[in-house]
Amino acid sequence: MSSRLINIERSTRETSITLSLDFDAPQQFVDTGLPFFDHILTSMAYHGFFGLTIKAEGDVQVDAHHLVEDVGIALGNALRQTVQQYGHVERYGQSLIPMDEALSEVIVDVSGRPYLVYSADYPQEYCGQFPIPLIREFLYALAHNAQINLHAHCRYGENSHHMVEALFKALGRAFMTAYRRSERSEPSSTKGVL
Numbered sequence: 001m002s003s004r005l006i007n008i009e010r011s012t013r014e015t016s017i018t019l020s021l022d023f024d025a026p027q028q029f030v031d032t033g034l035p036f037f038d039h040i041l042t043s044m045a046y047h048g049f050f051g052l053t054i055k056a057e058g059d060v061q062v063d064a065h066h067l068v069e070d071v072g073i074a075l076g077n078a079l080r081q082t083v084q085q086y087g088h089v090e091r092y093g094q095s096l097i098p099m100d101e102a103l104s105e106v107i108v109d110v111s112g113r114p115y116l117v118y119s120a121d122y123p124q125e126y127c128g129q130f131p132i133p134l135i136r137e138f139l140y141a142l143a144h145n146a147q148i149n150l151h152a153h154c155r156y157g158e159n160s161h162h163m164v165e166a167l168f169k170a171l172g173r174a175f176m177t178a179y180r181r182s183e184r185s186e187p188s189s190t191k192g193v194l
């Protein structure tokens, strides 16, 4: 089996992160010290059938914000480097995933043009100890550092945990398609460049 391994190390005064991403070697281990965040990141990679290892520490006693955003930056960098180092990918991916009463959807374009469109109306503001507004910070950092166009929508639901978990499974499935190796010998754009 081939491999498209990318290793990222990122340390600031606020956080310290090591992350490995490999679309061709599905295995997951995620430890951020934030149990719900570990849960949804693991779900994302498991259902996207790609390899993701994250070991992250940070000043979560201040607020989980720095850590969540910096994991988004690290994963975004890994996605961008996957394209830079290993060549052309399919580019588009989309997924619609239910979880009990909730339905969430992700559409992605690995376009080189960062953009985030995100909508969700959550009934509860926390999943466990995890503040749901941080989901936006994560997605924004991810889209901008990966240089992808990311549309993420929780269409409906009664339970925030289900809505977010379905969204991250959809993210994984959309990435699985979008980052598949392309048979094309040039970028999948009529302009010939992304």
Ligand SMILES: [Mn+2]
Residues within 6 Å of the ligand: 039, 161, 165
């Ligand atoms: Mn769950």
